[in-house]
Amino acid sequence: MTGNRYWSDYWRSGQTESCFGAAGPVDTGPVWAPVLAALPEGARVIDLGCGAGALARRAVAAKRGFSVTGADYAEALPPVEGVDLHEGAALEALPFADAAFDAALSQFGFEYAGAARAAPEAARILAPGGRLALLVHAAEGPPVQAARRRLEASEPLIAEDGLAHLARRLGEAAASGAPQQSLLQQAQAGFAAARQRAQDETSAWALGFLAEILNKRMLFPPDYLIENAGTVIRELTGYCARLRAMTAAALTQDGAAALCGRFKGLGLEMDEPQAARAANGDQIGWLLTGGKPG
Ligand SMILES: C[S@@+](CC[C@H](N)C(=O)[O-])C[C@H]1O[C@@H](n2cnc3c(N)ncnc32)[C@H](O)[C@@H]1O
Numbered sequence: 553m554t555g556n557r558y559w560s561d562y563w564r565s566g567q568t569e570s571c572f573g574a575a576g577p578v579d580t581g582p583v584w585a586p587v588l589a590a591l592p593e594g595a596r597v598i599d600l601g602c603g604a605g606a607l608a609r610r611a612v613a614a615k616r617g618f619s620v621t622g623a624d625y626a627e628a629l630p631p632v633e634g635v636d637l638h639e640g641a642a643l644e645a646l647p648f649a650d651a652a653f654d655a656a657l658s659q660f661g662f663e664y665a666g667a668a669r670a671a672p673e674a675a676r677i678l679a680p681g682g683r684l685a686l687l688v689h690a691a692e693g694p695p696v697q698a699a700r701r702r703l704e705a706s707e708p709l710i711a712e713d714g715l716a717h718l719a720r721r722l723g724e725a726a727a728s729g730a731p732q733q734s735l736l737q738q739a740q741a742g743f744a745a746a747r748q749r750a751q752d753e754t755s756a757w758a759l760g761f762l763a764e765i766l767n768k769r770m771l772f773p774p775d776y777l778i779e780n781a782g783t784v785i786r787e788l789t790g791y792c793a794r795l796r797a798m799t800a801a802a803l804t805q806d807g808a809a810a811l812c813g814r815f816k817g818l819g820l821e822m823d824e825p826q827a828a829r830a831a832n833g834d835q836i837g838w839l840l841t842g843g844k845p846g
Pocket residue numbers: 555556559560568569570571600601602603604605606607623624625626641642643644658659660661662664665666
């Protein structure tokens with residue numbers, strides 16, 4: 553369960569959305585409206601990998617008398633009104649009884665888990681006649697492509713010889729009285745190289761912040777560089793870990809079909825994966841739907 557620390561930190565920081573295209577959070581409303589409308593009044597609904605409850609909130613807002621549960625292995629999830637939240641709950645070992653739910657839904661959550669264990673768990677907690685609907689990242693879609701570009705911009709900054717570690721080492725050199733000239737030259741070369749790369753808002757923030765603390769380093773004690781470079785390293789490490797997890801979790805069309813096949817092998821009836829699209833036509837994911845025979 554190595555990834556849950558980064559997600560816990562993310563939700564603790566007050567974020568409420570987690571899937572971004574090039575122009576901001578993706579709008580999944582049109583994907584879920586028909587899925588939620590097709591559920592029976594009063595259905596027991598679970599949001600798997602709920603995070604801050606973006607999907608669980610939609611289920612509550614549908615005002616269909618659903619009893620809504622959220623499960624996620626992260627901790628420090630913000631409370632969501634009307635949702636029974638279970639933190640620290642791995643999708644591979646769900647803390648719920650067999651047949652406890654009429655609908656198992658997930659928005660960009662299920663695909664992060666190990667399918668070999670998470671799929672039987674999702675099938676187990678579904679009641680006979682229950683519905684399954686999973687919106688998973690599409691490897692081909694713009695949000696995942698944007699994540700790859702974001703990684704290309706930010707990962708070099710936290711590489712061992714990247715600017716953030718150089719800034720920290722400069723602080724350490726200043727603290728111990730060691731020479732700083734070569735580190736400064738490396739930092740200048742690092743800024744020049746970064747200017748050649750495309751930046752996103754996070755890497756641009758990190759670059760600006762690193763430039764500022766390096767410029768001001770003579771005005772403060774060495775701890776100033778060490779601590780502030782540490783902040784950049786910590787923030788970017790979590791950011792890149794989440795982006796790497798997203799790109800690794802994303803499914804191609806064949807991968808989505810294989811996941812459907814896995815559920816079929818568990819006795820569920822599954823539809824063909826559908827490309828889920830935003831209003832502008834961009835593919836935001838694959839929607840996998842099916843159900844447990846009654
Ligand atoms: C991309 S976020 C999606 C959150 C939310 N569904 C949304 O749409 O905003 C992925 C979520 O899946 C959770 N997650 C990843 N792997 C998990 C696992 N094995 N068990 C439970 N939750 C997991 C993470 O903690 C994170 O909150």
